[in-house]
Amino acid sequence: MNLFRSEEHARRWKDFQPRSEEGFITLPDLVGFFGTESRRHMLDGDYLSTWYPRRGAERRAYLEQIGKTSPFWMGTPDPPAA
Amino acid sequence: MPDLVLIDRAFQRIMRALVDSGRAPHYAELARALGLTTEEGRGLLRDVMQAYPIGWLHPETDYIASFPPLNNLPTQYRITVRGEQRWFAQCGFEATSATWLFPGDTVRVDAPCLDCGDPVTVEMRDGRITWADPPGVVGHLAFGFGPSRGRPHYL
Numbered sequence: 371m372n373l374f375r376s377e378e379h380a381r382r383w384k385d386f387q388p389r390s391e392e393g394f395i396t397l398p399d400l401v402g403f404f405g406t407e408s409r410r411h412m413l414d415g416d417y418l419s420t421w422y423p424r425r426g427a428e429r430r431a432y433l434e435q436i437g438k439t440s441p442f443w444m445g446t447p448d449p450p451a452a
Numbered sequence: 453m454p455d456l457v458l459i460d461r462a463f464q465r466i467m468r469a470l471v472d473s474g475r476a477p478h479y480a481e482l483a484r485a486l487g488l489t490t491e492e493g494r495g496l497l498r499d500v501m502q503a504y505p506i507g508w509l510h511p512e513t514d515y516i517a518s519f520p521p522l523n524n525l526p527t528q529y530r531i532t533v534r535g536e537q538r539w540f541a542q543c544g545f546e547a548t549s550a551t552w553l554f555p556g557d558t559v560r561v562d563a564p565c566l567d568c569g570d571p572v573t574v575e576m577r578d579g580r581i582t583w584a585d586p587p588g589v590v591g592h593l594a595f596g597f598g599p600s601r602g603r604p605h606y607l
Contacts (some may be wrong), residue, residue: 371607372566372592373529373544373574379567380592393593397548397574397584398592404521404549405579412521412552413471418463418503419456445598 373397392442399436406432454499461486466519471553474538476516476524501557507542518584521546532560543607545591557567558582 374380377394395403406428408421433443441448465485469477477485483493494514501509501516510525517525520542529547531539533554538539541547547561561574575583593605 371543371545373547373563373572373593374567374590374592375565375570375572376588377590377592379565380590384569385566385594387594389596390592390594393596395591395593397581397589397591400545401548401576401579401581404545405552409549410552411581412467412549413464413555415464416460417467418460418500422504424485439516441598442596443593445596447598 379431381437392440395436402436403432416421454503458486458496459499459503462496463504466500466516467553469520470522470524470539474522474540476519479514518542521549527561528566530562532562533557545593548574548576551579565605579602 372380376382376450380386381395392452406425408424408428410416410443433439440442456542462482465482466476468538469475469481478599478603479493479497480490482497483490486493486496488496491547497514497516499510500518501507504519509515515524522531523529523542525540526543527540529541531535531541531547531550533539534557538549538564541550541561544563547563550561551559558575558577560571561576563572564570569586572589573583573585574581574589595604
């Protein structure tokens, strides 16, 4: 999960995986993805018991909102090969 | 059964120590702060990490390596607040979450581009991007989320 100067820089990265062509995210979308409601409460006394458990659902909802619904992003198994 | 209130308190101690000093406490320090024996502190630390599995201990130790969004082990994602570069983010994505740990402050992320080594800089304040250089900075998920992808997703 890295930041690059541009998509072209990422594609030139020695460790770039062809599968990760779908792994790009704009900076504003990334900020939203890692700034969902629960993440704003990390300094609260009940973060771990109250807020952290909500994080997964928030992140899935945000990914759906920005159209990143593939298994690669959602962390779900790949469909069986045809 | 772990005491959830105590686990919450321990989490806050660790996160607050990271924010205040850039370092995560050792379990013995955590124990002292919470009025526990050192062994109770070690057990409590393990309970916290089990409840917060996006962080981790260094393998075969009880040293906190990663406690996102911050990292106790240096990474290329350097965080600067109020002119002091004391912090590291777990990864480029979590770096954008560090802003929520420093309300009211500008949080600057500096990293080398893994392709060319030239700088990538993002500044944020209270969750908003205030500066990005170059303007086309992008995030990239190399291996995908989920255990089936074969590599740690944060790389």
